[in-house]
Amino acid sequence: MDSGVHQFKSSPAFYLLRIFKLWYIHAYMDLMWVTRDLRNCLIYYLSDVILNIAGVTGTLLLAERFEGIGSWTKFQVVFMLGYGIVASGIVYTFFGYNISHISRRLGRGQLDHTLIQPQPIWMCLLTEGFNPFSSSAIPISGLGLMVWAGAKLSLTLSPGWLAMIALNLVASSAIMLSFSFLWGSLAFWAPRGAEEINSSTNRLMDGLRPFPLDGVAPVLLSSMLTVFPIGFVAWYPCRYLLGLDPRAWGGCITPVAAVIFVALTAFFFMRGLKHYGQTGSQRYLSFGHRR
Amino acid sequence: MRVNTLHKYWKTTAIAAAEYVGNNLLFLMDYLLRFLRVTVLLSIWRVILASKGEVSGMTLESVLTYTLISEVFSQQLAPRVRLDVAIWEGSIATRFLRPIGIFGQFTAEMVGRWIFGFCIFSLPLLLVAPILGVNPLPVSVEAAGLFVFSLALAISVGLALEFAYGALMVALEHNLYTLDMVRNAIGMVLSGALLPLALLPWGLGEIFAWLPFASMASAPLQIYTGTGDPFWLVSVQFGWSIILWPLAYGLWRKYREKLVSHGG
Amino acid sequence: MVKPDRSDTSASDIVVELSGVCKTFRQKQRSERLRDVFRNLFRPTVREVHALRNIDLRIHRGEIVAYAGPNGAGKSTTVKILSSLLVPDAGTARVLGMNTARDRIRYVGRIGVVFGQRTELWWDQPVAASFEWKRVVWDIPRDRYNRMLDFVKELMGLGEFFNSLTRELSLGQRMRADLGLVLMHEPEILFLDEPTIGVDVLAKRNILEFIKDLNRERHVTVMLTSHDMSELEQIAGRIVMINRGQIAFDGDFNRLRREFGARRRLLIETADRSPPDLKGADLIKSEAGRHEYIFDASQVKIPALLEQASIQAQILDVETHQASIDDVIADIYEKWQK
Numbered sequence: 001m002d003s004g005v006h007q008f009k010s011s012p013a014f015y016l017l018r019i020f021k022l023w024y025i026h027a028y029m030d031l032m033w034v035t036r037d038l039r040n041c042l043i044y045y046l047s048d049v050i051l052n053i054a055g056v057t058g059t060l061l062l063a064e065r066f067e068g069i070g071s072w073t074k075f076q077v078v079f080m081l082g083y084g085i086v087a088s089g090i091v092y093t094f095f096g097y098n099i100s101h102i103s104r105r106l107g108r109g110q111l112d113h114t115l116i117q118p119q120p121i122w123m124c125l126l127t128e129g130f131n132p133f134s135s136s137a138i139p140i141s142g143l144g145l146m147v148w149a150g151a152k153l154s155l156t157l158s159p160g161w162l163a164m165i166a167l168n169l170v171a172s173s174a175i176m177l178s179f180s181f182l183w184g185s186l187a188f189w190a191p192r193g194a195e196e197i198n199s200s201t202n203r204l205m206d207g208l209r210p211f212p213l214d215g216v217a218p219v220l221l222s223s224m225l226t227v228f229p230i231g232f233v234a235w236y237p238c239r240y241l242l243g244l245d246p247r248a249w250g251g252c253i254t255p256v257a258a259v260i261f262v263a264l265t266a267f268f269f270m271r272g273l274k275h276y277g278q279t280g281s282q283r284y285l286s287f288g289h290r291r
Numbered sequence: 292m293r294v295n296t297l298h299k300y301w302k303t304t305a306i307a308a309a310e311y312v313g314n315n316l317l318f319l320m321d322y323l324l325r326f327l328r329v330t331v332l333l334s335i336w337r338v339i340l341a342s343k344g345e346v347s348g349m350t351l352e353s354v355l356t357y358t359l360i361s362e363v364f365s366q367q368l369a370p371r372v373r374l375d376v377a378i379w380e381g382s383i384a385t386r387f388l389r390p391i392g393i394f395g396q397f398t399a400e401m402v403g404r405w406i407f408g409f410c411i412f413s414l415p416l417l418l419v420a421p422i423l424g425v426n427p428l429p430v431s432v433e434a435a436g437l438f439v440f441s442l443a444l445a446i447s448v449g450l451a452l453e454f455a456y457g458a459l460m461v462a463l464e465h466n467l468y469t470l471d472m473v474r475n476a477i478g479m480v481l482s483g484a485l486l487p488l489a490l491l492p493w494g495l496g497e498i499f500a501w502l503p504f505a506s507m508a509s510a511p512l513q514i515y516t517g518t519g520d521p522f523w524l525v526s527v528q529f530g531w532s533i534i535l536w537p538l539a540y541g542l543w544r545k546y547r548e549k550l551v552s553h554g555g
Numbered sequence: 556m557v558k559p560d561r562s563d564t565s566a567s568d569i570v571v572e573l574s575g576v577c578k579t580f581r582q583k584q585r586s587e588r589l590r591d592v593f594r595n596l597f598r599p600t601v602r603e604v605h606a607l608r609n610i611d612l613r614i615h616r617g618e619i620v621a622y623a624g625p626n627g628a629g630k631s632t633t634v635k636i637l638s639s640l641l642v643p644d645a646g647t648a649r650v651l652g653m654n655t656a657r658d659r660i661r662y663v664g665r666i667g668v669v670f671g672q673r674t675e676l677w678w679d680q681p682v683a684a685s686f687e688w689k690r691v692v693w694d695i696p697r698d699r700y701n702r703m704l705d706f707v708k709e710l711m712g713l714g715e716f717f718n719s720l721t722r723e724l725s726l727g728q729r730m731r732a733d734l735g736l737v738l739m740h741e742p743e744i745l746f747l748d749e750p751t752i753g754v755d756v757l758a759k760r761n762i763l764e765f766i767k768d769l770n771r772e773r774h775v776t777v778m779l780t781s782h783d784m785s786e787l788e789q790i791a792g793r794i795v796m797i798n799r800g801q802i803a804f805d806g807d808f809n810r811l812r813r814e815f816g817a818r819r820r821l822l823i824e825t826a827d828r829s830p831p832d833l834k835g836a837d838l839i840k841s842e843a844g845r846h847e848y849i850f851d852a853s854q855v856k857i858p859a860l861l862e863q864a865s866i867q868a869q870i871l872d873v874e875t876h877q878a879s880i881d882d883v884i885a886d887i888y889e890k891w892q893k
């Protein structure tokens with residue numbers, strides 16, 4: 001019987017069950033947090049909506065003023081903006097509490113809290129930042145923009161197209177997270193110098209994500225699909241989804257890129273962890289831990 | 292102000308500058324990412340305004356200069372004294388124990404953080420502007436002089452808003468971090484730092500021009516590029532300075548006790 | 556270095572075993588001048604800090620061991636290695652028969668760690684939520700969880716604030732909650748790094764009583780660090796002292812006093828207000844005819860001091876005290892600094 005239990009504990013089913021169990025407890029805690037008082041709750045949701053809409057307002061206004069941006073029509077731009085918000089919403093929903101801002105956790109010496117938990121580190125990182133209630137305003141506001149633009153563009157919603165949009169959204173979110181982790185891992189080697197590096201990468205992401213990148217100089221464009229993969233967050237997948245990229249396999253590029261970025265991230269993060277085991281963190285800040 | 296007092300502020304500025312540089316070259320990454328951002332934005336403007344000629348009094352050339360100068364002076368056009376961090380950490384209380392003015396020490400630290408950013412990023416960006424196809428020069432010598440004056444007023448308005456906002460948030464007991472993000476996002480659009488107000492649809496730019504945010508960025512940038520009436524722009528900036536500083540002082544006096552006890 | 560008291564131990568009951576553990580950190584040195592910032596950036600001076608040098612340490616099941624030393628001696632580095640957070644540069648660290656650097660998940664499920672300056676409680680949640688979180692993450696069966704919850708709630712008096720937000724707790728309450736939390740999975744060994752830092756005397760007493768009860772009733776092995784020596788003396792049967800990365804003493808408190816604590820206090824009350832000048836003793840306080848001296852009992856005998864005093868003044872009363880453990884330790888640290 002013991003060996004049966006042991007076998008189950010190392011099976012994928014056990015891990016899956018455990019992930020759902022952990023998501024449940026974190027969702028529950030998130031609900032408790034967001035509903036702790038009415039005023040905070042309302043301000044929180046309102047701020048989130050304003051924040052996300054304000055982030056794309058500049059592009060919206062430009063698209064309105066010039067009836068589109070470059071070869072993109074106004075509502076194609078709106079669809080792309082909505083897509084970008086939903087993709088980032090997925091990241092914030094699953095990887096809150098500074099998980100997606102990993103340079104802070106590493107730079108502040110807070111990884112110790114994760115290391116003393118009796119579960120794989122990847123499982124902690126996958127589940128500890130789950131906050132579906134406090135982050136729900138983000139994907140919902142993005143979805144609203146997508147639906148509005150979709151209606152104006154008279155998009156035909158076939159099951160295949162919906163599957164592609166779901167696949168690409170997950171891939172875009174994975175690339176966003178990889179981008180944060182790839183750069184954030186530098187904090188393993190330079191805790192103080194790189195503590196806020198994810199603030200810089202997020203600023204870059206938030207600043208450029210809302211723009212269609214057609215016509216951008218090739219050197220810049222190639223960097224934005226490789227070292228700084230912002231192009232995959234909304235622009236590239238939306239080109240395919242809106243029919244601007246006629247290639248039938250165009251919808252697979254973002255998912256394939258996601259696999260590559262996730263593999264690279266895993267490699268660098270593991271290298272960083274190994275280094276952390278040798279040096280630890282010489283600094284500890286309680287600031288921001290589980291707050 | 293006595294020399295001794297000035298020395299105290301300078302020492303605060305110097306220590307903040309040294310701290311900002313950090314302990315390795317990774318702090319330079321932020322500048323690399325900012326450089327990438329501005330070059331992409333310039334590219335995007337070229338796409339948007341291609342073959343459009345003059346739009347609302349702005350040519351492609353003036354929009355490119357406007358965008359570049361906005362990035363060069365981005366720290367000054369949106370001054371941040373990190374009041375939110377001091378309040379959240381609770382370290383605000385210890386500021387009151389130092390024998391120098393509270394606004395002065397926050398400002399001195401902010402200037403310290405500016406120094407290296409200006410030397411390492413802003414000046415080089417100005418120098419490489421011609422390579423990026425952007426004319427970095429002001430529209431005239433007079434415009435350059437007026438820009439300096441207007442920039443000083445922009446910083447003044449920005450700081451007054453920063454202090455008033457900090458005190459108000461503590462008074463209202465709101466989540467500083469979230470609201471700060473909201474303020475940044477809204478401020479970016481309303482100030483004209485990202486998009487020239489003249490290019491906004493439905494005449495929105497004319498309304499936004501009356502708000503204090505426009506005095507923080509749009510006014511000096513318009514003067515630099517010669518796309519606005521300097522006298523009117525400086526007058527509005529001056530007006531907001533006169534209104535906002537007494538407000539900031541008043542709020543700090545009123546909520547001083549709450550500020551000190553907040554977070555620590 | 557003083558040899559440990561116990562050299563002959565059976566291997567089976569050893570739960571902590573450090574053999575030849577070394578750990579070195581590299582620390583950049585920087586000039587404070589603004590004009591040196593670029594030199595600091597490109598060519599900083601690097602100093603090697605030998606946090607641990609060849610540490611050998613064994614702890615037996617059921618022991619309470621105090622781990623003490625001056626600031627920067629290497630206490631926290633040892634606790635971090637024992638908690639699997641750090642890997643030794645050389646040597647091995649085995650706890651409960653496991654290599655701390657390998658098999659982390661299984662290992663941390665059997666130990667409990669409390670860092671006094673940190674909290675494992677979720678800040679914006681009621682204390683109860685952190686306990687429920689712990690049940691899921693540590694995979695504690697429901698019946699065992701309920702049993703332990705009753706136990707720690709009663710023992711630590713958590714009931715009164717169990718549904719309050721962590722951020723609203725006092726430091727003492729937070730510490731009690733953290734200690735309660737760490738026990739929920741019934742760890743076999745506890746590493747407590749300054750568990751009473753900042754708490755008031757009553758809360759401190761309760762925490763110490765709690766640790767003692769836990770050790771007595773459940774045979775939990777405890778290793779704790781603290782700067783409060785009287786606290787360590789109250790609770791621990793054995794003290795291991797570390798200095799500059801090396802074990803400098805390993806034994807019980809009585810032996811520590813015998814070897815290092817020959818200093819005693821002498822209190823003399825005289826008719827005259829001026830204190831007598833005593834050779835071999837230092838006057839530390841004189842007030843209203845009461846004079847307090849400190850002296851090394853291994854060098855100077857009390858009768859000799861009293862004889863000197865009686866020549867100089869009329870003695871009304873005499874008291875002598877053994878130096879407090881804090882005095883003893885302060886003397887040791889002072890000696891090590893020289």
